[in-house]
Amino acid sequence: MPIRVLFFASLAEVTGIREAELDASACSDVASVFDRYAREFPGLEAHRASLLYAINSDFARPDSRVQDGDEIAFFPPVSGG
Amino acid sequence: MISLVHEPIDAVSLRNALVMPEDGALVVFEGVVRNQARGRKVRELQYEAYEPMALKKLEEIAWQIRVAFPIRQIGIVHRLGRLLPAECSILIIVTAAHRAAAFDACRMAIDTIKKVVPIWKKEFYEDGEVWVEGPE
Numbered sequence: 696m697p698i699r700v701l702f703f704a705s706l707a708e709v710t711g712i713r714e715a716e717l718d719a720s721a722c723s724d725v726a727s728v729f730d731r732y733a734r735e736f737p738g739l740e741a742h743r744a745s746l747l748y749a750i751n752s753d754f755a756r757p758d759s760r761v762q763d764g765d766e767i768a769f770f771p772p773v774s775g776g
Numbered sequence: 777m778i779s780l781v782h783e784p785i786d787a788v789s790l791r792n793a794l795v796m797p798e799d800g801a802l803v804v805f806e807g808v809v810r811n812q813a814r815g816r817k818v819r820e821l822q823y824e825a826y827e828p829m830a831l832k833k834l835e836e837i838a839w840q841i842r843v844a845f846p847i848r849q850i851g852i853v854h855r856l857g858r859l860l861p862a863e864c865s866i867l868i869i870v871t872a873a874h875r876a877a878a879f880d881a882c883r884m885a886i887d888t889i890k891k892v893v894p895i896w897k898k899e900f901y902e903d904g905e906v907w908v909e910g911p912e
Binding site: 701703704705708745747749752753754768770771772773774775776 | 807823824825826828829830832854865866886889890891892893894895896897898907908909910911912
């Protein structure tokens with residue numbers, strides 16, 4: 696089940712990657728996708744409490760289901776304007 | 777009339793594109809890069825966006841504003857990339873028959889954008905840099 700994973704702002708700096716392809720067969724929801732990257736990049740843990748999630752450009756919850764072909768984005772609280 | 781741009785924002789062009797003879801008021805808001813933050817001197821800002829989602833959220837906000845207030849049109853332009861103090865980071869223009877709705881709609885637009893549109897700014901100081909997280 697391939698999905699696309701995106702990191703922005705401070706999260707992109709922590710991971711050193713902006714996007715990745717993942718076989719998410721083992722990931723049932725958005726939080727489990729984040730857990731998988733938090734194991735690879737321990738620096739992500741410091742961002743977990745304030746983390747925002749999106750699926751296909753809409754805000755999602757940690758328990759939102761992940762489906763084949765989804766684009767999942769992880770990012771910190773927004774600061775535009 | 778919603779866009780993300782990587783070059784300086786042309787406020788006059790958007791103003792001229794939006795205004796119509798039936799308008800009685802046109803309210804302009806510009807967010808400007810301030811030269812200090814958190815007690816430190818800001819040398820420049822860098823704005824980054826999740827562009828497809830940012831455009832989608834800006835379109836949703838513009839639609840909500842048009843439903844909520846008796847305005848005629850709203851235009852929003854957010855600049856991305858590196859900006860210097862005194863440069864414009866966001867431009868919002870609202871046109872309406874009467875000024876009260878235009879002022880109120882413009883205020884709601886910027887307040888909502890700061891909370892929900894996936895854009896982030898990094899402040900560059902003389903001696904360091906920090907990602908700002910959350911609206912101010």
